[in-house]
Amino acid sequence: MTMTARAAGIKRKTKPSASSLAKRVKTKHVLTDDLPWKKVSKPREADLGTGMDGFLDLEEVQDVDVVFEETEAGRVVKFKVRGEDDEGEDVLDAHVSEGEEVAGQSSAVTTENIDLDALPEPIKFDTKSLLPEWHSFKLHPQLARALYAKKLTTPTPIQAQTLPLALKNKDVVGVAETGSGKTLAYGLPILHYLLTEAYSRPIPSNKTRRPVRALVLAPTRELALQVSSHLNACLSSMDVDAVENKTGDDEVSKKGKNKGKAKAKAKAAETPALENKPKHPPLVSVAAVVGGMSAQKQRRIISRGVDVLVATPGRLWDILQEDDELATQIEFLRFLVLDEADRMIETGHFAELDNILRLTLRKSDDDVIGPENKMDEEEDTKDGVRGGDLQTFVFSATLSKDLQQNLKRRARPKPRRKADKPASTLDDLLLRLDFRDPSPAVVDIAPASRVPAALTESRVDCLAADKDAYLYYFLLRYPGRTLVFLSAIDGIRRLLPLLALLGVPAFPLHSQLEQRQRLKNLDRFASTRNAVLLATDVAARGLDITGVDHVVHYQAPRTADAYVHRNGRTARAMRRGFALLMCAPDERRVVRALMRGLGREEEELAEMPVELYMLDKLKARVQLAREIDRLQHKAKKERHERSWLKEAAEAMEIELDSDLASDSDEDKAPSKQKQKAAGAKAAALKAQLKAMLTQPLVARGVSTRYITSGVRSIADDLLAGEYHETMVGMKKVEAGSDLVPAKARKAKKRATKAEEEEFEEWGGISVGAGGSDDT
Numbered sequence: 001m002t003m004t005a006r007a008a009g010i011k012r013k014t015k016p017s018a019s020s021l022a023k024r025v026k027t028k029h030v031l032t033d034d035l036p037w038k039k040v041s042k043p044r045e046a047d048l049g050t051g052m053d054g055f056l057d058l059e060e061v062q063d064v065d066v067v068f069e070e071t072e073a074g075r076v077v078k079f080k081v082r083g084e085d086d087e088g089e090d091v092l093d094a095h096v097s098e099g100e101e102v103a104g105q106s107s108a109v110t111t112e113n114i115d116l117d118a119l120p121e122p123i124k125f126d127t128k129s130l131l132p133e134w135h136s137f138k139l140h141p142q143l144a145r146a147l148y149a150k151k152l153t154t155p156t157p158i159q160a161q162t163l164p165l166a167l168k169n170k171d172v173v174g175v176a177e178t179g180s181g182k183t184l185a186y187g188l189p190i191l192h193y194l195l196t197e198a199y200s201r202p203i204p205s206n207k208t209r210r211p212v213r214a215l216v217l218a219p220t221r222e223l224a225l226q227v228s229s230h231l232n233a234c235l236s237s238m239d240v241d242a243v244e245n246k247t248g249d250d251e252v253s254k255k256g257k258n259k260g261k262a263k264a265k266a267k268a269a270e271t272p273a274l275e276n277k278p279k280h281p282p283l284v285s286v287a288a289v290v291g292g293m294s295a296q297k298q299r300r301i302i303s304r305g306v307d308v309l310v311a312t313p314g315r316l317w318d319i320l321q322e323d324d325e326l327a328t329q330i331e332f333l334r335f336l337v338l339d340e341a342d343r344m345i346e347t348g349h350f351a352e353l354d355n356i357l358r359l360t361l362r363k364s365d366d367d368v369i370g371p372e373n374k375m376d377e378e379e380d381t382k383d384g385v386r387g388g389d390l391q392t393f394v395f396s397a398t399l400s401k402d403l404q405q406n407l408k409r410r411a412r413p414k415p416r417r418k419a420d421k422p423a424s425t426l427d428d429l430l431l432r433l434d435f436r437d438p439s440p441a442v443v444d445i446a447p448a449s450r451v452p453a454a455l456t457e458s459r460v461d462c463l464a465a466d467k468d469a470y471l472y473y474f475l476l477r478y479p480g481r482t483l484v485f486l487s488a489i490d491g492i493r494r495l496l497p498l499l500a501l502l503g504v505p506a507f508p509l510h511s512q513l514e515q516r517q518r519l520k521n522l523d524r525f526a527s528t529r530n531a532v533l534l535a536t537d538v539a540a541r542g543l544d545i546t547g548v549d550h551v552v553h554y555q556a557p558r559t560a561d562a563y564v565h566r567n568g569r570t571a572r573a574m575r576r577g578f579a580l581l582m583c584a585p586d587e588r589r590v591v592r593a594l595m596r597g598l599g600r601e602e603e604e605l606a607e608m609p610v611e612l613y614m615l616d617k618l619k620a621r622v623q624l625a626r627e628i629d630r631l632q633h634k635a636k637k638e639r640h641e642r643s644w645l646k647e648a649a650e651a652m653e654i655e656l657d658s659d660l661a662s663d664s665d666e667d668k669a670p671s672k673q674k675q676k677a678a679g680a681k682a683a684a685l686k687a688q689l690k691a692m693l694t695q696p697l698v699a700r701g702v703s704t705r706y707i708t709s710g711v712r713s714i715a716d717d718l719l720a721g722e723y724h725e726t727m728v729g730m731k732k733v734e735a736g737s738d739l740v741p742a743k744a745r746k747a748k749k750r751a752t753k754a755e756e757e758e759f760e761e762w763g764g765i766s767v768g769a770g771g772s773d774d775t
């Protein structure tokens, strides 16, 4: 019989192999965690999303009998693994292995045909000629190959400045603008160290539990999964090879006469043909441990041995409380990283973070009992820093200058006793970090304004009640991938059906969604060209979503740091990006304060131009969509209340009063006729909206019949390739290219103050039921 198991809520049945049944001779009892789980590919038809390592894994197990045994404690389930021979654990390991990859981690693979005493086959890569700008760092060839394959030919400034320090064992505090490559700034030195170590010792058996050598703590699950997958990508040789060969081919076809040279280059990479070689366990493995996903599976992965553990503090602390061995390993870490440290104290996991960090503090010599399998420590010292000791990296785009100064000045902390009070602020926490380095290096290359050079900022002043229409205007006016930040989940829930009715593809992302759904929505957003992600600040930090064109602050963020990080989801890795701040009259003070917090003036933000004539047309659509949504919401609520009442009465075996059971009472339960009428009204409004949506939106003074006539000729736009398909008569331009400079805006404001006041008094459209701003 074959047993199937649930991983993140999915079941799958598989048949046992005929051979395994035929050869069945022995059985042994094991725990669920020790069963030979094997990853299977995600079924496409299940629409589970792609591209997020660890998002949802499906595992199956074969040749396992499920046995129910009566014990004193009651009936218990036991699993029996059938084996072909009597080699116990070996048999189990061999099953676990084949081709398994879990949570972005290449896990145990069969060690059959592998000479465990041999050193891993060295990798060669000609960094000097293929990646000259990385050459001086002398990174492990496997990393150089990965960088080459990913076409990361030049280190970013933060990488260039922190790598030499980190590679000399120094503790590093790195501050650089969002999207500037901080992950690799700390990831490369860690992987370099671990790979160098792994290639200089015999291939490890998959039976020994390797200790965790590096711990990366990140504030959100998505960020932890992203970091894990980012680091894994640097270790995945197969991927590297594929792209590398492709790179060679591309060069051949592109350069034509340089054919021979390009081929020689590709050859210089000297990619070992890995496909037909026996596989050994990964020499360095990276895995993520985050909440919202199977804790059992994460424990299993850790128990198999992970070199780099990327974790959110909450889940890691849960696991640590039950896993003494892991707790000991954390005490003897080689690398500790706090990614987005300043966010971590806001997430409600501060206590867990503090607890985890306490494990990394130096103990008095009497307390120290190293883990059995602790690697030999290096004894060399570079720049006064002893190798082999814990090395700490703290990275963020926003760490205050004061804090950096304090870090530099700080005295070496004394080991703390357990009874010490926990830290309560970021400064407190960082100052209590046990840097082994007497003078941690602080590299702060964030621009003073904290605005990446490639980001264009802008604002639009509008009434809170008009924000939906302004957002809709923006989405139609500047198509692209837009990330909209709201300050409350209610706001997302309200806006989502509204955008759906208006035909705008939008996905939600907030903490009350299941993790599976969160990752799936991220995936869908990333793979849909003109989509909207409606998110709370859970998406503000660290997320590296390819091709986010715009960030919209539907509500002003509460802090300057939040503003910086939200904006940082666009304009990453030197790509252009645009951020729009929607500012209602009652948010002006907040906006002023947050701009001051950035050392800037409120007026510095240029204004996004809005064609009021076009906006009015959109307001009519929005108004209608709100009314439909209100009717649908009301009908749904009534249906839900009635069925709940009925079910409760049935469960209690009581009869409902006739006025509750029947539909006769006007106030409490509308008649079927009333319901029907409401349904018909909603349907009629929907038809009206549909008709509206099919009508072209034509700017004032434009003739669609005679394209060369009218105040604005659309023929010119057509010829110039600037014809806007959705808003006819408006130029198709990138967001940010038509901004009104702040000074001009000020002058205009003075001149038209009276006019503006009139506009504000008019107040735009009214807010339907449940349609208030969720701030």
Ligand SMILES: Nc1ncnc2c1ncn2[C@@H]1O[C@H](COP(=O)(O)OP(=O)(O)OP(=O)(O)O)[C@@H](O)[C@H]1O
Binding pocket: 151, 152, 153, 154, 155, 156, 159, 176, 177, 178, 179, 180, 181, 182, 183, 184, 396, 397, 541, 542, 543, 544, 568, 569, 572, 573
């Ligand atoms: N040397 C490089 N050259 C080009 N692109 C790079 C380089 N290093 C990293 N990148 C890319 O830059 C993007 C942003 O990197 P990363 O997520 O590490 O930024 P970050 O500084 O951590 O941002 P945030 O502050 O928002 O967390 C990623 O897509 C990454 O692949």
